[in-house]
Amino acid sequence: MKLLLKLQNLKLLWTLKPLNRTFHGHPRLLSSDVYSLYESIRQGKQEIPKYFNFASDVLDKWSEIEKAGKRPSNPAFWWINSEGEEVKWSFEELGFLSRKVANALTKECGLQKGDRLILILPRIPEWWLVNVACMRAGIVIIPGTSQLSAKDILYRLQASKAKSIITTDKLAPAVDSVASQCHLLKTKLMVSKGSREGWLNFTELYQNQSADHSCIKTSIQDPMIIFFTSGTTGFPKMTQHSQGSLGFRPLLSERYWLDLTPSQMIWTTADTGWILTSIASFFDPWVFGSCIFIHNLPQTDSEVILNTLCRFPIDALVGAPTLFRMLVQNDLSKYKFMNLKYCMSGGEPLNPEVMEQWKSQTGLDIHEVYGQTETGIICSVFKGMKIKPGSMGKAAPLYDVQIIDKNANILPPGQQGEIAIRSKPKRPLGFFSEYLDNPKKTAESERGDFYVTGDRGTMDEEGYFQFIGRNDDIIISSGYRIGPFEVESALIEHPAVVETAVVSSPDPLRGEVVKAFVVLSPTFSSTDLKSLIRDLQDHVKKTTAPYKYPRKVEFVKELPKTVTGKIKRNELRDKEWGRI
Structure with a gap:
């Protein structure tokens, strides 16, 4: 059987036959055949597959393994809130429910492959269901934070030409106030126990559907998700990612930053509108069959977070620096974390003194990750790596990260310049496809053979990067x-x-x-x-x-x-x- 056909049959990926190899001190869980296959792709000896769909080629494979009794009894998804409500799904249950949602979106809402859907939901289970369902149907997802105003929603609806929107009863009035200016918007779905004129009740709609749905065939280059950038300068831009850039990338990147197993659980506190949630609370954990834990956290409450870490078997915690700055304000000696072993911070640099306070009070290191909406994770402090205060680690696999000058010349270690990723002659798989409807901005992001991040930094002799600031900061x-x-x-x-x-x-x-x-x-x-x-x-x-x-x-x-x-x-x- 040819290697490429083996890759397309990703069921082989989860043959849990340990190798006598380690990655940063941890055993691999890939079969020898699959390891050889991915090595050949990483080395450029083998092409990536033409077709790929995360729902069928990853999630459904884990469901098969689960049914065969070859995966630990850990749930695939575990959600709680402060009122004592709880949702647990296996991969099989996730597949069953997401097929029903896919049928609702295609048969009842008339959405087809390539159509765009804006998804503005807080940290509730439906966010994960809709994401999987859209992948099954080839619908392009556009996540948004629940803090968006009516003006923000109008801009996103008009810019994206979205045909559908899913949100809660809280934001439905804001959508209605601008919907008349969005002529391409055809259907509005509300996640709520009640009803509203002009809106379909999401729960009722999908629960009445059949669970018989065939996942659409998607190219690895087909669009999958559009993120609006945070808008720190100018109007937010549409950053489009393909099936491969987010879904297939972690398959080639080994266990480079999460390093989880099917028996472990990860909690990411980032907002659902942020790419970090998609990476750390969707794609990467589920590639390794791990459990995604979610607390709805309507407000970021340090006491709630610390108590949750004490009550639930959470192995890994991912949050913005603000989270850790807030947590170290507490007397952490009062809390005994049930299972926490691995902490990660991303979004912006974390102050070294906060890392030191966290370490002194909990015994745990904080591993920094650095990335962008356009690229996903660029650098990280891998598990087992030496931690250098103030450093965001080394380049992630698949990326050749350098410090360059204004003429795209690579600068020597210790010299300040722009953080850039080599994008020519071959664009890395984890990259965004383009800034939609903005070819000028897309072109401006390239300099010579590099994609420029707009961030300034340095790299030392050991390959550790340090963030200095945005160019305009x-x-x-x-x-x-x-x-x-x-x-x-x-x-x-x-x-x-x-x-x-x-x-x-x-x-x-x-x-x-x-x-x-x-x-x-x-x-x-x-x-x-x-x-x-x-x-x-x-x-x-x-x-x-x-x-x-x-x-x-x-x-x-x-x-x-x-x-x-x-x-x-x-x-x-x-x-x-x-x-x-």
């Missing part, structure tokens, strides 16, 4: 180039500071100076602010290079953020420079 003061993250990291060490953002501010002598916007801890709210400013400035001078200290400090109640929780430094900077 760099502060140049008296000829010195200052990245805001280092100043923010210094400030966050001070007990008065809960959160901070650093931007440039105009100065007649130096051109620009560092300005810090600071959210104070409640215990410092009545402090002598002038004295506190001096104290913060002195602290930064002692913690980092003196020229980086904030010459201006402004105390604010909160920082402006995108819907994904990233700080809008550009908004603060524009106000400083009188642009808005």
Whole structure:
């Protein structure tokens, strides 16, 4: 049997015959034939398959293994909320329910392969069901956060030309307020116990459907998901990913950052509108047959999170830096985690002092991952790797990551430049396909043989990367180039500071100076602010290079953020420079 045919029959992938090989100290769970096959693809000796569908080629294979009794009794999906409700699905149950949803979308809503559906749901089981169902039907999913406003929804509906939308009764009025301006929108589905005029009840619709559905044949290059970028600069852009870029990529990347097994469970606290949820709470765990754990978390409550880690056998925790900054504010000695062994942080750099506090109180390291909507994970601190404070690890498999200058020349270790990924002569599988309807932006993302991330950083002699800041976040003061993250990291060490953002501010002598916007801890709210400013400035001078200290400090109640929780430094900077 030819290797390519073996690849298309991915059932072989989960022959749980251990090899006498390890990856970062952990045993492989792939058969020798499959390992040889993927090695040949990674080395360019074998082509990737022409056709691939994550639902049929991954999830349904795990269902078969499950029915054959060759997978641990771990659920595939485990959801809870604070009211005591609970949902558990096996891979077989996930397949049964998602086929019913696929029939509802195609037969009742008239959606076909290539049609686009906007999915705006909080962390509820239906989000996962709809994702799988859309893959079965070849429908392109467009995730969105539940914090979107009516204006945001209008922009997404019009830009994407979506024919359908699924959301909750909470957002249904916002959709109705703009629907008349969206002439391509044909069906509206509401996840709710009630009803609303002009809307189909999602639960009733799919429960009445047959579970007999044949998964559509999709090319590995067919569009699967469109993410709207966070919009830190300009209007959000549509970033399209294919069946291969998110679904097939983890098959070739081994166990490079999650390193889970079918008996383990992962909890990702990211919002459902963010690519990290798709990667860390959908594709990558399910490739390895692991259980995805979800708490609906309507609000990010540190006590709820810590108690959940104590009550449930969660092996891996993934969250934004804000999560860990919040958790270390608690007395962690009061909590005994049931099973937690592996913690990961992504979305933006994590302050080294937070990592140290977490380690000292829990005994656990935090492994950083770095990526973008366009590329997925670019760098990570693999399990078993040496952790260097302030570093986001090494390049992920499949990616040749370099630091380049403005002429696309590779810079030597230690020299600051742009973080870039080699994209020519062959575009890596994990890449987005394009910025939809924006060929100019797509072209601008390439420089020479590289895709440029727009982030600045350095790489050391061992191949570890360090993030410095966005290109447009760099502060140049008296000829010195200052990245805001280092100043923010210094400030966050001070007990008065809960959160901070650093931007440039105009100065007649130096051109620009560092300005810090600071959210104070409640215990410092009545402090002598002038004295506190001096104290913060002195602290930064002692913690980092003196020229980086904030010459201006402004105390604010909160920082402006995108819907994904990233700080809008550009908004603060524009106000400083009188642009808005």
